[in-house]
Amino acid sequence: MVRYIVKLIQVLHSDTDPSQIALGFSLGMVLGLTPLVTPYNAVVLLAILFFRVNISAAIISWALFSLLSFVLDPLFNFLGIFVLMKIHALEGLWTALYNVPLIPYTRFNNSIIMGSLLFSLVMFYPVFRGGEFMVVEYRDIFMARIEHWKVKKVIKTSRLYKCYAQYSELRG
Numbered sequence: 001m002v003r004y005i006v007k008l009i010q011v012l013h014s015d016t017d018p019s020q021i022a023l024g025f026s027l028g029m030v031l032g033l034t035p036l037v038t039p040y041n042a043v044v045l046l047a048i049l050f051f052r053v054n055i056s057a058a059i060i061s062w063a064l065f066s067l068l069s070f071v072l073d074p075l076f077n078f079l080g081i082f083v084l085m086k087i088h089a090l091e092g093l094w095t096a097l098y099n100v101p102l103i104p105y106t107r108f109n110n111s112i113i114m115g116s117l118l119f120s121l122v123m124f125y126p127v128f129r130g131g132e133f134m135v136v137e138y139r140d141i142f143m144a145r146i147e148h149w150k151v152k153k154v155i156k157t158s159r160l161y162k163c164y165a166q167y168s169e170l171r172g
Helices: 002-012 018-033 039-050 055-086 088-098 111-147 150-157 159-171
Strands: none
Touching: 002 018, 002 055, 002 111, 018 039, 018 055, 018 111, 055 088, 055 111
8 A cells, every 4th residue: 555655646746647646536436435346346447447547546545435435334325215215206217227137236226335326426526626636736835845845855865865766767
């Protein structure tokens, strides 16, 4: 996990597009909030692997939102029950979907799965935009301050850092 945090910090300090980092964070949120073994998460994993998404951001987000999902499970259950049972206009849709081959394997009729999927889909765009904003602000404000720290200048001129930099270049 520490390796992914270091990679994320390196990406924040690089010229990587903020939308790639934010998209990784958003897709990781979907993975973290929904139960792991579902077809929805297989699609999200494929999206992470095939599109230009920062994998470190996705893994860190996945871990953070997995912890948060335990706290939000009562909310997911409430949302799932509301959508599956309280909105009577959707009963025909749920019945038709349940009778389609392979669709029942998505377990959409589970209240927590339905609630967590709806919640993560609703929160996807705000988390994406918020992540983009945070990356841009981090680069504008925090990185500029770090460049002026004397400690950073001392570390970068040290012999140990130069050896590390050469070793990193060799590893590739």
